[in-house]
Amino acid sequence: MLARKIESIVAQLSDFKDTNFSQNICLALANAIDANLVFIANINYIEDTATTVACAQNNALQENFTYELANSPCEDLVNGGLCSHSDNIQQLYPKDQLLVDMGITGYIGIPLKNSANETPAILVALFKHTIEHPKAVESLFLLFSGLIEKDLEAQLFVKRLELSNHIINESKEAIVISNKHNQIIQVNKAFTDITGYSEAEVLGKDPGILGSEKNSALIYQEMWQELSQHGSWSGEVINQRKNGEEFPELLSINSIHDDQGNLTNYAAFFFDITARKKSEEKIFKQANFDLLTGLANRYFYMDKVAKNIAMAHLTDVPALVLTMDLDLFTEVNNLYGHDFGDELLKAVANRLQSLIANNDLAARTSGDGFALLINNLKHHDDINAFISKLHKAFNKPFYIQETSVYCTLSIGATLINNETETAQKVMKKAEYAMHHAKKGGRNSFEFFTDNLQSQVEQRLALKNDLQQALNNQALTVEFQPIIEVNNNKVTKFEALVRWQHKGQWISPAVFIPIAEEFGMIKPLGEFVLRTTCFQIKALNSQGFNDVIINVNRSVAEIPLNKKHNAQWLNTIRETGIKASSICFEITESSLATNNYNNEELLHYLQHAGCTIALDDFGTGYSSLSYLSRFPIDFLKIDQAFVKEMTSNKDQHTLVATIIVMAKALGKKVVAEGVETQAQLASLMALDCDFIQGYYYSKPLSGEQLAPFIRSFKQES
Ligand code: C2E
Ligand code: CA
Ligand code: CA
Numbered sequence: 001m002l003a004r005k006i007e008s009i010v011a012q013l014s015d016f017k018d019t020n021f022s023q024n025i026c027l028a029l030a031n032a033i034d035a036n037l038v039f040i041a042n043i044n045y046i047e048d049t050a051t052t053v054a055c056a057q058n059n060a061l062q063e064n065f066t067y068e069l070a071n072s073p074c075e076d077l078v079n080g081g082l083c084s085h086s087d088n089i090q091q092l093y094p095k096d097q098l099l100v101d102m103g104i105t106g107y108i109g110i111p112l113k114n115s116a117n118e119t120p121a122i123l124v125a126l127f128k129h130t131i132e133h134p135k136a137v138e139s140l141f142l143l144f145s146g147l148i149e150k151d152l153e154a155q156l157f158v159k160r161l162e163l164s165n166h167i168i169n170e171s172k173e174a175i176v177i178s179n180k181h182n183q184i185i186q187v188n189k190a191f192t193d194i195t196g197y198s199e200a201e202v203l204g205k206d207p208g209i210l211g212s213e214k215n216s217a218l219i220y221q222e223m224w225q226e227l228s229q230h231g232s233w234s235g236e237v238i239n240q241r242k243n244g245e246e247f248p249e250l251l252s253i254n255s256i257h258d259d260q261g262n263l264t265n266y267a268a269f270f271f272d273i274t275a276r277k278k279s280e281e282k283i284f285k286q287a288n289f290d291l292l293t294g295l296a297n298r299y300f301y302m303d304k305v306a307k308n309i310a311m312a313h314l315t316d317v318p319a320l321v322l323t324m325d326l327d328l329f330t331e332v333n334n335l336y337g338h339d340f341g342d343e344l345l346k347a348v349a350n351r352l353q354s355l356i357a358n359n360d361l362a363a364r365t366s367g368d369g370f371a372l373l374i375n376n377l378k379h380h381d382d383i384n385a386f387i388s389k390l391h392k393a394f395n396k397p398f399y400i401q402e403t404s405v406y407c408t409l410s411i412g413a414t415l416i417n418n419e420t421e422t423a424q425k426v427m428k429k430a431e432y433a434m435h436h437a438k439k440g441g442r443n444s445f446e447f448f449t450d451n452l453q454s455q456v457e458q459r460l461a462l463k464n465d466l467q468q469a470l471n472n473q474a475l476t477v478e479f480q481p482i483i484e485v486n487n488n489k490v491t492k493f494e495a496l497v498r499w500q501h502k503g504q505w506i507s508p509a510v511f512i513p514i515a516e517e518f519g520m521i522k523p524l525g526e527f528v529l530r531t532t533c534f535q536i537k538a539l540n541s542q543g544f545n546d547v548i549i550n551v552n553r554s555v556a557e558i559p560l561n562k563k564h565n566a567q568w569l570n571t572i573r574e575t576g577i578k579a580s581s582i583c584f585e586i587t588e589s590s591l592a593t594n595n596y597n598n599e600e601l602l603h604y605l606q607h608a609g610c611t612i613a614l615d616d617f618g619t620g621y622s623s624l625s626y627l628s629r630f631p632i633d634f635l636k637i638d639q640a641f642v643k644e645m646t647s648n649k650d651q652h653t654l655v656a657t658i659i660v661m662a663k664a665l666g667k668k669v670v671a672e673g674v675e676t677q678a679q680l681a682s683l684m685a686l687d688c689d690f691i692q693g694y695y696y697s698k699p700l701s702g703e704q705l706a707p708f709i710r711s712f713k714q715e716s
Contacts, residue, residue: 021151022054035125071095074637077109084108086131106131176268196242257614290364293349300525301363305423318415320374323430327408327442329368335560357503392690407445448546477531477608478699494550495532516556533575550583555590565604579609645677
């Protein structure tokens with residue numbers, strides 16, 4: 001009997017074309033066991049209800065329904081095992097209204113378990129009559145529950161698979177599933193979008209077809225090792241799209257194993273991180289590179305130097321650190337404008353870059369400061385050769401906006417070796433050397449030494465103190481009388497700045513160059529001029545109306561652009577003195593620079609009423625051509641010549657020649673540093689116009705001037 005029923009069920013099942021196994025089995029069972037209702041229901045444990053997923057009544061499927069589990073035989077079914085009552089079910093479950101409503105007598109139910117031994121569903125048959133062969137029906141239920149369980153699991157699996165396929169396909173992340181032989185068996189839409197390969201094009205292929213030669217073999221080695229040891233790997237690699245374009249991706253790979261631990265698949269997930277890389281690169285560039293020149297910035301350079309220090313013990317070829325300053329960059333910038341200056345900086349950067357090897361580094365470390373880190377110079381000769389290569393390259397002009405400009409370098413150098421401590425210290429040393437080099441003139445080079453360091457340190461300390469002295473108006477001005485020979489009168493003075501620092505007088509010969517180097521010369525010069533103007537005012541008010549005071553001006557005070565020339569007269573005009581009361585002393589070196597405004601400035605000053613003296617004549621450049629080219633009223637013979645003219649015949653001849661030539665050109669001559677009667681006599685015999693020196697007087701304070709002029713008159 002049982003066998004017949006099974007046969008009928010199986011026959012019926014195989015007749016069904018529909019693929020819904022649950023519905024088919026309900027129909028087949030209902031028929032075979034003569035039940036009034038057979039259903040499969042899912043259990044909702046939270047709501048304590050059951051909802052049918054398949055329901056058959058008299059050869060026909062019924063609409064699904066939901067019912068309460070409480071007080072029903074199904075409740076016992078869920079909590080226990082097979083539940084079979086051939087009749088009187090209503091008496092056993094009096095509170096189950098559904099049984100009453102449907103007029104049910106017999107009940108057979110069986111839990112449908114999943115692999116975790118939970119009961120997600122039940123199979124139930126309801127009879128309006130007494131079940132004739134309950135044992136046979138129970139056996140059938142036991143038999144078919146297994147089939148249904150398998151089917152439900154499969155359905156669930158398919159559902160999960162559908163879900164995961166959906167997830168896979170909708171994922172923005174490219175997904176590649178390959179088998180254990182690493183042959184691709186599935187890819188998603190994102191994969192196609194990113195790589196340009198359709199699924200059909202890659203099925204069966206090794207994912208390695210995407211790889212780029214840019215990835216090091218090491219990466220793959222590490223990847224496979226991690227995969228086999230830990231089952232997963234992730235990292236950044238470069239891949240290639242179908243069109244050959246390379247792109248960076250963030251890749252993670254998992255190996256998948258079955259329950260027995262056998263490798264079955266690999267699943268790879270990747271993102272195209274081109275955009276992220278680009279923005280990272282941009283951020284990196286902004287943080288580490290100079291936007292104008294494209295060179296490394298100071299931060300990046302220091303980092304490289306620090307890395308070099310850390311590696312110094314591994315090599316016996318010390319790295320060379322060079323810091324460089326563009327001579328006269330500020331002047332060029334002021335003269336031609338900032339756009340021009342920017343162009344020049346770019347050209348300098350390119351020139352530097354062209355001089356170094358691939359593994360060397362060029363950086364822009366400040367406005368007009370550059371630095372190089374050079375690696376492979378084994379011998380001192382190599383270093384010297386490199387420095388002369390640098391100088392040579394920068395002795396050639398730059399062509400910017402159809403103008404050719406020269407921009408030489410002052411270079412400071414030091415080496416990184418085992419004893420080097422920090423990047424900061426190395427840089428400081430190179431910068432010390434550079435400042436020292438700059439002092440020795442443009443286009444120069446200096447290697448760092450300890451002696452240099454203390455010199456530079458002293459200089460830097462002095463610089464700070466000088467700045468303070470300027471701010472606190474701690475500088476003073478003295479005035480040295482200049483005597484006019486033919487009338488034997490004090491008609492002029494030279495203003496000389498004075499600085500008493502920590503109880504000591506510092507020579508202007510020491511601190512003026514510092515003021516020039518560190519940009520303090522303009523306020524200093526203005527201070528001297530202002531004090532001088534007030535001094536003239538005071539002398540004027542005492543009846544000394546024709547006194548002239550000479551004021552020294554450095555080359556650094558000469559504006560590059562003529563529109564600033566008027567600044568030289570501001571203070572004179574503000575204080576209301578006559579412009580003719582001021583004579584500006586300019587050195588020959590000021591005229592020797594390529595500053596085309598210097599001639600214009602002198603004309604401008606002369607036109608306003610000031611006079612001009614050429615200071616220290618005979619030192620440095622010594623060119624009488626300056627006297628004819630520039631509008632100069634006085635020529636000051638340097639004290640070095642005066643000093644020797646009475647003992648050295650050649651020097652005497654030289655002074656005599658200078659005086660004759662100057663007079664021929666219509667200039668008056670002032671002799672400086674006259675200390676003795678003999679010097680005075682010689683100079684007077686040569687028809688020198690003015691005498692300045694200790695013979696007559698040391699520099700005097702402002703209050704001493706009027707008394708000095710008066711007593712000098714009386715004396716003579
Ligand atoms: P300088 O312009 O040649 O000034 C003359 C220097 O010779 C002064 O030195 C003066 O004190 C010194 N002197 C004058 N008569 C004699 C003498 O008979 N024998 C000797 N041995 N020396 C004499 P000082 O004041 O030390 O100034 C040194 C230099 O500093 C000046 O040389 C000038 O180049 C610079 N300087 C001084 N004051 C200023 C200033 O206000 N502005 C600028 N730019 N430079 C200044
Ligand atoms: Ca002078
Ligand atoms: Ca002088």
